[in-house]
Amino acid sequence: MALLLDIVSWITLMIGSFFCITAGVGLLRMPDVYTRAHAGGMIDSMGAGMIFFGLLLQAPDYLIAIKLVFTFFFLLVTSLASIHALAQTVNVAGVNPKLANIVNRLEKNRQKESPPSN
Amino acid sequence: MMYAVTTVAILICIGMAMARAFLGPSIYDRILAINSAGTCIVLFLSVLGFLMGRPDFLDIALTYALINFTGTIAILKFFKYGSLGVSDPAAPPKTKVE
Amino acid sequence: MINMVLLMLLLASVYAIIRLDRLLTAVLLTSLFSVLVASIFMVLDAVDVAFTEAAVGAGVSTIFFLAALAIVGRQCKPTPRRKIIAPLIVVSATGCVLLYASLDMPRFGEPLAPVHQHVAPRYLNDSAAEVGPPNIVTSVLASYRGYDTFGEVGVVFTAFIGVLMLLGAGTRRTSIEPPTPTGAPKESMRKKVVLKEVADLVIAPVLIFALYVQWHGDFGPGGGFQAGVIFASGIFLYALIYGIEPAQRLLPPRRLAYFPAIGLLLYAAVGIISMLRGGNFLNYSVLVNDPLHGQHYGILAIELGVGITVAAVMINIFFSFSERSL
Structure with a gap:
């Protein structure tokens, strides 16, 4: 049983670490603030979720398990809410997503290539 | 062992988020990066408690998870209104109307 | 590493x-x-x-x-x-x-350093028998070093007085119109929904967590200073989300201004009571018949005083700054 818990902890902690590093790379390499917000949100959702789940399986007693659950819950709620507020502030401030132009251009190109038949 | 590996991963993530906070062309990038770095530090503190065999440390992680939110909201509000005390239009109506 | x-x-x-x-x-x-x-x-x-x-x-x-x-x-x-x-x-x-x-300082973690030789062994070995709480930091801070902590609370109180004199808290009602927000008001209302819901979800747990830190300080990390700050930041969150005026209706600044003094006086009162019962100032062992229980009650009471002072000072300073900047 303990071995099984250890194995599951290993797996979830590694998945969480992977997501954290991926999100870090995303924060560095993504082109604009919206896409970076996506990367930042990944730390809160997948990274924190997996790591806290892995820790929860190793919790020695109930108080610690409860604290872990609370920490995860508040982290998830508050951090994602502040990223949401940030993205909305950016939007109101009039910053356009860089990728939106690319999508528009792609659609225009596609329409040029194959005009709708009807 | 698993805690050590996770700690290293989280530290790398903190480093990358801080690099974004230093580079960030706009102030929004910096706010986002510092929010993410804060989340990473909460994770780091939690894992560190297990790594050092003293899970009491979770209190600090919980505190910071709660307080980081207040800080980010304050920064956003300051950025939007230029002051912290502005009442929101959606707030309950004032008692004294001038 | x-x-x-x-x-x-x-x-x-x-x-x-x-x-x-x-x-x-x-x-x-x-x-x-x-x-x-x-x-x-x-x-x-x-x-x-x-x-x-x-x-x-x-x-x-x-x-x-x-x-x-x-x-x-x-x-x-x-x-x-x-x-x-x-x-x-x-x-x-x-x-x-x-x-x-720093060249003269003992090496980091050196067991022979003066700081580990003087009173630290007594704190580590005897505090469980003399004072009681499992968290030695609390027993050092609140009991062995009760005078120092009293001084610290006094410093916090003095800082409060200073800010009050500089900024004039609570006396000046704002007559200036707040600057109109940059976004359209309708949009601002719609946008705040998520934040409001999350804040409603979070504020009460923050306050409860502050109380937990306050009363659990004997057993784990925490105590009056931390609890006061966490409590204050819960109130800040409310003021930030709903604006300063609802928060001031909740905690009227005029009445709130008494609380730093109340906390400090509570701390001093514990000292005076222990003097009246025949001990030294802030010697909690004489508060009740059993010395360990006396220490426990004394520590709880002074931590409460510290918490009240810190929280009230923080909220007061926040209010006076925000009123000023309106």
């Missing part, structure tokens, strides 16, 4: 703070700096200090910096190059002196 990495990150953040001329960014990075310091304290096993640093440095001081920036403006003026020289010399000289002094 972890220490080294954290110290590197710390140095990087300090360098960035110095290099940036935008004050808002510097404030942001300062909060990051504080939480890195808290992590280092935690790696060094100083849990209570890390707790205080995480709560004060990362939360409350960021908000106070922002409140001050709202008054003074966001950009700092570039300093002309020739004005740098004299301060640079002073700072370098001080740095050299400090480095020279």
Whole structure:
């Protein structure tokens, strides 16, 4: 049983670490603030979720398990809410997503290539 | 062992988020990066408690998870209104109307 | 190893703070700096200090910096190059002196260092029998070093008086119209829904967690200072989301101004009562018949006093800053 818990902890902690590093790379390499917000949100959702789940399986007693659950819950709620507020502030401030132009251009190109038949 | 590996991963993530906070062309990038770095530090503190065999440390992680939110909201509000005390239009109506 | 990495990150953040001329960014990075310091304290096993640093440095001081920036403006003026020289010399000289002094310090973690020789063994060995709480930091802070903590609370109270005299809290009603928000009001209302819901979800747990930290300080990390700051930051959250006026209706500044004094007086009253019962000032052992119970009650009472003072001072300062900047 303990071995099984250890194995599951290993797996979830590694998945969480992977997501954290991926999100870090995303924060560095993504082109604009919206896409970076996506990367930042990944730390809160997948990274924190997996790591806290892995820790929860190793919790020695109930108080610690409860604290872990609370920490995860508040982290998830508050951090994602502040990223949401940030993205909305950016939007109101009039910053356009860089990728939106690319999508528009792609659609225009596609329409040029194959005009709708009807 | 698993805690050590996770700690290293989280530290790398903190480093990358801080690099974004230093580079960030706009102030929004910096706010986002510092929010993410804060989340990473909460994770780091939690894992560190297990790594050092003293899970009491979770209190600090919980505190910071709660307080980081207040800080980010304050920064956003300051950025939007230029002051912290502005009442929101959606707030309950004032008692004294001038 | 972890220490080294954290110290590197710390140095990087300090360098960035110095290099940036935008004050808002510097404030942001300062909060990051504080939480890195808290992590280092935690790696060094100083849990209570890390707790205080995480709560004060990362939360409350960021908000106070922002409140001050709202008054003074966001950009700092570039300093002309020739004005740098004299301060640079002073700072370098001080740095050299400090480095020279650090050569005399015992090695980090040296068991023979004076700090580990003098009273620390007594605290570590006898505090369970003499004072009682399992968290030795609490028993040192509240019982062995009760005078020092009393002084600290006095300092917090004095700071409150100073801010009150500088900014004139609670007396001036704002007559100036608040600046109109940049976004359209309708949009602003719609946009705040998520934040409001989340804040409603979070504020009550923050306050309850503050009470937990307050009363659980004997057994785990925490105590009056941390609890007061966490409580205050819960109130800040309410004021930030709903505006300062609903928060002031909740806690009228005129009445709130009494609370720092109440906390300090509660602390002093415990000392006076122990004198009346025939002990020294702040000797809790004489409070009730059993000395250990007396210590326990005394520590709870003074931690409550500390918590009340700290929370009330923080909220008062926040209110006076925000009123001023309206």
